[in-house]
Amino acid sequence: MGFDVTYADFSASPARLANAVVERKRARAAGSHLALDAGGSVRLDFEVEDPDDVPQATLTVTALVSRLGGSLGYAPMDVLLQGEPLAADLTVPGGGDLPQDNVFAVPGHLLKPGTNTLEIRVSDKARSMLWLYRVTLDPVRERGRSERARTAEAARDAVFSYRTERRPAHSATASWQAAPRLLFHLDRGEHSLPGQLGWRTADGAESAISFQSNMSDFHGCHRAADGTAYEYRGRLLDRRPYSEDTRNLSASPLHRFRTEEGWGGGWHASHELRILVDDGAAAPLERVTWRDQRGNSGVAVLHAAVTEVAVTGVEASDEFRANQEVAAHLLDDRRTKWLAGDTTARLDFTLARPAAVASYSLTSANDFPDRDPRDWTLYGSDDGRAWTPLDSRAGESFGGRFETRDFFLRATAPAYRHLRLDISRNGGADEIQLARVAFAGAPAGQAFTGYYQRHGEGPIGYRGTPVQTPSSSAPSVSPRIASELETAVASLAETAQSLAALAAHLRKH
Numbered sequence: 001m002g003f004d005v006t007y008a009d010f011s012a013s014p015a016r017l018a019n020a021v022v023e024r025k026r027a028r029a030a031g032s033h034l035a036l037d038a039g040g041s042v043r044l045d046f047e048v049e050d051p052d053d054v055p056q057a058t059l060t061v062t063a064l065v066s067r068l069g070g071s072l073g074y075a076p077m078d079v080l081l082q083g084e085p086l087a088a089d090l091t092v093p094g095g096g097d098l099p100q101d102n103v104f105a106v107p108g109h110l111l112k113p114g115t116n117t118l119e120i121r122v123s124d125k126a127r128s129m130l131w132l133y134r135v136t137l138d139p140v141r142e143r144g145r146s147e148r149a150r151t152a153e154a155a156r157d158a159v160f161s162y163r164t165e166r167r168p169a170h171s172a173t174a175s176w177q178a179a180p181r182l183l184f185h186l187d188r189g190e191h192s193l194p195g196q197l198g199w200r201t202a203d204g205a206e207s208a209i210s211f212q213s214n215m216s217d218f219h220g221c222h223r224a225a226d227g228t229a230y231e232y233r234g235r236l237l238d239r240r241p242y243s244e245d246t247r248n249l250s251a252s253p254l255h256r257f258r259t260e261e262g263w264g265g266g267w268h269a270s271h272e273l274r275i276l277v278d279d280g281a282a283a284p285l286e287r288v289t290w291r292d293q294r295g296n297s298g299v300a301v302l303h304a305a306v307t308e309v310a311v312t313g314v315e316a317s318d319e320f321r322a323n324q325e326v327a328a329h330l331l332d333d334r335r336t337k338w339l340a341g342d343t344t345a346r347l348d349f350t351l352a353r354p355a356a357v358a359s360y361s362l363t364s365a366n367d368f369p370d371r372d373p374r375d376w377t378l379y380g381s382d383d384g385r386a387w388t389p390l391d392s393r394a395g396e397s398f399g400g401r402f403e404t405r406d407f408f409l410r411a412t413a414p415a416y417r418h419l420r421l422d423i424s425r426n427g428g429a430d431e432i433q434l435a436r437v438a439f440a441g442a443p444a445g446q447a448f449t450g451y452y453q454r455h456g457e458g459p460i461g462y463r464g465t466p467v468q469t470p471s472s473s474a475p476s477v478s479p480r481i482a483s484e485l486e487t488a489v490a491s492l493a494e495t496a497q498s499l500a501a502l503a504a505h506l507r508k509h
Helices: 145-156 245-251 327-331 479-509
Strands: 007-008 016-017 023-028 034-048 054-064 077-081 084-090 099-105 116-123 130-139 159-168 177-187 194-201 206-211 217-223 229-240 255-263 268-271 273-278 285-292 297-304 311-316 336-342 345-355 356-364 372-380 388-393 403-407 416-426 432-434 435-443 446-453 460-465
Touching: 023 345, 054 077, 077 245, 084 099, 099 435, 116 130, 130 145, 159 446, 177 194, 177 229, 255 446, 268 479, 273 285, 285 403, 297 460, 311 327, 311 435, 327 435, 345 435, 356 372
Parallel strands: none
Antiparallel strands: 007 016, 007 130, 023 034, 034 116, 034 130, 054 099, 054 130, 077 084, 077 116, 159 177, 159 229, 177 273, 194 206, 194 285, 206 217, 217 229, 255 268, 255 273, 255 460, 285 297, 297 446, 311 345, 336 432, 345 416, 356 403, 356 435, 372 388, 372 416, 446 460
């Protein structure tokens, strides 16, 4: 039906083509675009299966007129389909800055079954060049389809390597000096290329850069660990698809995160996030910020991942069952509490499996600060009978209600199956209470916290925990095949939504 995704992307080398065969005259590839001289032309042949299904099509020609020295350029163009003019002597706005999207309505009657021909010609009177970036063509009811497909295809090659240079800021005489290669990969599964990228390492050095739309170059700034500021620029050396071998391209670690987005009062599973930034620095990555070419942006602050120890049960020396203020509430995240009617208390926790606890947290309850624990000892046991002290605290206090405080063991503890919190003193009341008790093991890799903001929407919470590296015995899958499957799933999801809407419409009528 109609015609397939159709585009010619001249910002890539070689040009990316879909349902298109291109011939050109007096035109040459110029990195981020195709440069057409006066009298130059580009011919694009594409296939249409059933033009009766397409009453009108949307043609987008992204182009720019080069400058004439310090003046605006002049390179009018004609756009023809099957030799019929869609536009004549069209002067594209510009002058050497940003390419312009020129949108044309293509009458359906000009389309024919089989091969169709679109031609873009530059006038013989042109005094400068026409820079052609891309051409897309879609049925009017599916406008943007080809651009989305083009962007997804371009985003598959998402591991970038740049030759870089720096020069001291605000220096009229300094020349550009070679700097370490920049290798980076940032992908959260949305098939969109980065537009801007910033990062900071643990030694205080930081960089911020912005890319050409085709990723061929970047320009930005860099501040070294000693505070010296530099201009910073780079030229693309190589780009390739992500694979499990990507981690072997760099001495810096590749971070893979299982992520969640925070909205509607809860946390919801999101796409995996992968981050690799290697600018030659020895210090580890500390923070990454980005904005993609669709206008979405995010921030990830990396930190040690805390691994919560699973607890299967808790028994208390006393609990207030009449008011349901029982020890089991210590294991959930709700604003409930445990209350014991005594000035001392003991809590025995059983773990899902033996664990080496590195830290633990206590959360104060809703009222009466004098019921808060002040002095206590944490013990570990293999069998629940013989106990070994792990940590002791005295004179502790909480600054507010439902405040969580973390306590770190001063030495690495062996793995125990049972833990006991023995509270020997409170704030002076006749009862002891807590809202929650949790235990954590030693940090296992890097986690992150930050935010994410989709274009046109407000910011939401964003966090991630490390993904375990698959074993070498696991079957490998081509990253390109995996990406194509993801795209197919997204397409099927859109189709399912359309069919559901149609079914709802038919039921009403």
